[in-house]
Amino acid sequence: MHMADRSAPLLELSGAGIERAGNWLVRGVDLAVEPGKIVTLIGPNGSGKSTTAKLALGILRPTEGTAWRRDGLRVGYVPQKLMIDWTLPLTVARFMSLTDRVSDAQIDDALTRTGAGHLQAAEVRHLSGGQMQRVMLARAIARKPDVLVLDEPVQGVDYSGEIAIYNLISDIRAALGCGVLMISHDLHVVMAATDEVVCLNGHVCCRGAPGDVSQSPAFHRLFGHRAGEALAVYQHQHDHVHLPDGRVRHADGQITTGCSHSGAGALAHDHPDEPVKTHHAG
Ligand SMILES: Nc1ncnc2c1ncn2[C@@H]1O[C@H](COP(=O)(O)OP(=O)(O)OP(=O)(O)O)[C@@H](O)[C@H]1O
Helix, strand or coil, rough: CCCCHCCCCCCEEEEEEEECCCEEEEEEEEEEECCCEEEEEEECCCCCHHHHHHHHHHHCCEEEEEEECCCCCCCCCCCCCCCCCCCCCCEEHHHHHCCCCHHHHHHCCCHCCCCCHCCCCHHHHHHHHHHHHHHHHHHHHHHCCCCCEEEEECCCHHHHHHHHHHHHHHHHHHHHHHHHEEEEECCHHHHHCCEEEEEECEEEECCCCCCCCCCCHHHHHHHHHHHHHHHHHHHCCEEEECCCCCCCECCCEEEEEECCCCCCCCCCCHHHHCHHHHHHCC
């Protein structure tokens, strides 16, 4: 990739909408994914997140507006559902090369990157939720994509596993320099791992940096007041830095021994090392 291309979008939707049988599934969607950036689509069930990702990928064609992709764009896609008969015996290594031609070295490298190197000979149907998501990620990055599209990358993963997967996505983005378009209805952890949030509800309800979206009345109307609390936790995690000696430096320069800024009344939260690392790596 040329240096001049570094910040040019990899893919872009402009005023994109899709109509089926007289209904608009989504409409008026603008978004761009640039190299090294993570854009996350959030929204309630049926709000058009998967449809928007499919428009961006070219799996669906917009009825109005445009969907543009850079010439020769290599895409790694982790769909929400895979049409595979999971009762059949299938090893992870074989699964990795089912639809794409990939070398053994590429399979090995991709699985190692996602922490699933030891699972090559394992049966796909015996994997845990977290292992499966790592294998799916490995499959998507095996051919070194320019852009990764991840539809619910933490399905079937418990809370601490989710943080690990989002950190992994952040690491992959840094290592490959790829752009990421991610779908999630998880308001908590995903916010720590994204540069831009696009909140859908059949149309773009609100958008911006996670902190800005948390202030948006449209966002609160859609998700209720608890959404703001979830995002407040996120914001709090990022208004301070953990110093090497264990102390914490806050946004105003004050240094304390813990995450709480001034003791009583400060927002309490679980130790945020994982999400903070994600953010600072970006
Ligand atoms: N091919 C299709 N034909 C008609 N309607 C569709 C089609 N695909 C999706 N829809 C409808 O479009 C709307 C948006 O669906 P979509 O899968 O994009 O939502 P989503 O935000 O990804 O939802 P979820 O969080 O449940 O995965 C839904 O009402 C869905 O029923």
